[in-house]
Amino acid sequence: MHSPSELLKRIEKAISEIQYPVYPASLYEPISYIMSLGGKRIRPTMLLMAVDLFEGDLAAGIPAALAIETFHNFTLVHDDIMDNAPLRRGRETVHEKWGTNTAILSGDVMMVEANKHLTNVHVSVLKPALDTFNLTAQGVCEGQQLDMEFENRDDVTIAEYIDMIRLKTAVLLGGAMKLGAIVANASEEQADLVYQFGENLGIAFQLQDDILDVYGDPVKFGKQVGGDIISDKKTFLRLKLHELADRNDILLLHDNSQYSDNAEKVKVITGLYNRYGIRSAASEVMKHYLDLAFQALEKITTPAERKEELIIIANSLMNREN
Amino acid sequence: MHSPSELLKRIEKAISEIQYPVYPASLYEPISYIMSLGGKRIRPTMLLMAVDLFEGDLAAGIPAALAIETFHNFTLVHDDIMDNAPLRRGRETVHEKWGTNTAILSGDVMMVEANKHLTNVHVSVLKPALDTFNLTAQGVCEGQQLDMEFENRDDVTIAEYIDMIRLKTAVLLGGAMKLGAIVANASEEQADLVYQFGENLGIAFQLQDDILDVYGDPVKFGKQVGGDIISDKKTFLRLKLHELADRNDILLLHDNSQYSDNAEKVKVITGLYNRYGIRSAASEVMKHYLDLAFQALEKITTPAERKEELIIIANSLMNREN
Numbered sequence A, B: 001m002h003s004p005s006e007l008l009k010r011i012e013k014a015i016s017e018i019q020y021p022v023y024p025a026s027l028y029e030p031i032s033y034i035m036s037l038g039g040k041r042i043r044p045t046m047l048l049m050a051v052d053l054f055e056g057d058l059a060a061g062i063p064a065a066l067a068i069e070t071f072h073n074f075t076l077v078h079d080d081i082m083d084n085a086p087l088r089r090g091r092e093t094v095h096e097k098w099g100t101n102t103a104i105l106s107g108d109v110m111m112v113e114a115n116k117h118l119t120n121v122h123v124s125v126l127k128p129a130l131d132t133f134n135l136t137a138q139g140v141c142e143g144q145q146l147d148m149e150f151e152n153r154d155d156v157t158i159a160e161y162i163d164m165i166r167l168k169t170a171v172l173l174g175g176a177m178k179l180g181a182i183v184a185n186a187s188e189e190q191a192d193l194v195y196q197f198g199e200n201l202g203i204a205f206q207l208q209d210d211i212l213d214v215y216g217d218p219v220k221f222g223k224q225v226g227g228d229i230i231s232d233k234k235t236f237l238r239l240k241l242h243e244l245a246d247r248n249d250i251l252l253l254h255d256n257s258q259y260s261d262n263a264e265k266v267k268v269i270t271g272l273y274n275r276y277g278i279r280s281a282a283s284e285v286m287k288h289y290l291d292l293a294f295q296a297l298e299k300i301t302t303p304a305e306r307k308e309e310l311i312i313i314a315n316s317l318m319n320r321e322n
Helices: A002-017 A023-037 A042-053 A058-082 A094-099 A102-119 A123-151 A158-183 A188-215 A236-244 A248-256 A262-275 A276-300 A304-317 B004-016 B025-036 B042-053 B060-083 B093-098 B099-117 B123-153 B158-183 B187-217 B236-244 B245-254 B262-275 B278-299 B304-318
Strands: none
Touching: A002 A042, A002 B245, A023 A058, A023 A102, A023 B123, A023 B187, A042 A058, A042 A123, A042 A248, A042 B123, A058 A102, A058 A123, A058 B099, A094 A102, A094 B060, A094 B099, A102 A123, A102 A158, A102 B060, A102 B099, A123 A262, A123 B025, A123 B099, A123 B123, A123 B158, A158 A188, A158 A236, A158 A262, A158 B025, A188 A276, A188 A304, A188 B004, A188 B187, A188 B304, A236 A248, A236 A262, A236 A276, A248 B158, A248 B304, A262 A276, B004 B042, B025 B060, B025 B093, B025 B099, B042 B060, B042 B304, B060 B093, B060 B099, B060 B123, B060 B158, B093 B099, B093 B236, B099 B123, B123 B158, B123 B236, B123 B262, B158 B236, B187 B304, B236 B262, B236 B278, B262 B278, B278 B304
């Protein structure tokens, strides 16, 4: 068994060794740029953890890990265009730095690069690896589309929201882990179980994100606490409040003119969350998905000690403060 | 042997039978829309012609043909965003109809759909098919990037221009035909030869496009004759004129204020093309690439009668009037 930090080192090394073409420079520079901005590399790390879980060869998992990380970064480049985001990991976004057209096209070629990485898995698992990868990629695009649509809808249900974060965030974690299982020659049934572990963990992770945005420690959170409240983002907390609150309290959600500033708005709406017990409602649902993840993990037939690192990382993700 | 029109029928049937997911509708409707706008389907048709050339099973070529046609339409969706184009095949472009964000994302998911089609080729040829497809896709992105860059450069050489149209247009025709050869279990050498046929034919085709824009019959051309001149597009003709013309004549190219209207501009610059023999210079280069295409075809070791349809279609493409 390898620790996540050992696996991360292997991933960082492999990323640093990728050789992109040099012409046209303006197409490939943005790729090196976004790939070098770092991030937690959580998806490729958990992919390699799945390889490890099934006693596979880590080196054989690297092409799939690079495919997943490249694909993830591709989605960041295109999402940042759609969201008009100026910054990514504290640096200029690709479209800010090189213009929207180049960002579209560099993103496109990153998708090709991701596919190229994937073709380097062992040919005996190429077809199932591609099927999983394509299904994953499709889900992520569907999730992003739903996320954009929800911005303009006032009737989003909690079930729709959970399905959206499942597609936008969790499918990629599940898909990454399933790829790890496939590369390690796990059976289809076992690969599906590790997919379920990853997907449910991903949903729990995103719900935790929604909670931290309101209840995170301002010192440790790293972002502005209440950012989702200020931007009226339809998070689980907001949708749940909508479901439970009476008519007068719902008006507090919809009329920004009544707040003298953002701090007041955060204070008032957090007050509503507290009054209606939204935090514990969210925690409960988060724990439900975490339970589903652990139930899937339990069904996996590898020795218990091979699951230890996954249990540790799952719990640490749930107890994180940023 | 099958005629191109028989092959086209099979392709249209296969396209009409594609089932896209229905949710989220706004992500998949643009795909059905752009795929149903038609077009000549020249790439998938020539892919199947390559299958036929090597006596392969046409049905086995359909997944690759759908992959190529879907990829091609994906590039149209994203290129139309970058070019700010309002119309495609006489209808609203995807970004005009559904907005830029949806067009980016629908395009992304089309790339995934293309890859999904490709995974349905026989598993014994999956790896070489993917390698060819990815190399092709990458080339097309590089070509589009160069095309955009050339708009802002005044020192584009003819060699750079030929390389740009090779990447942007010809690589896809070559790649399509190579995929046909791979699906038909042709040897690597034979597959490379049919690639060369397609690529060189593609370059010749694009040069013919440049010529037709100026010298096409206004009745048969279907577009405004002189469109490239009006928009100052750096075509082969313009770059060649730049190479040959004296200083005074070059000034006629760069100062639009001297023309009372577009008709005068087209007339004056066409006059320069005539005076410097640009049409025959372009025809010569076009014929050079057509020769290279036929030389590659000649080296292919299938019986001569299997090449007949390809020779007919190549000549008809070169003698077209629109």
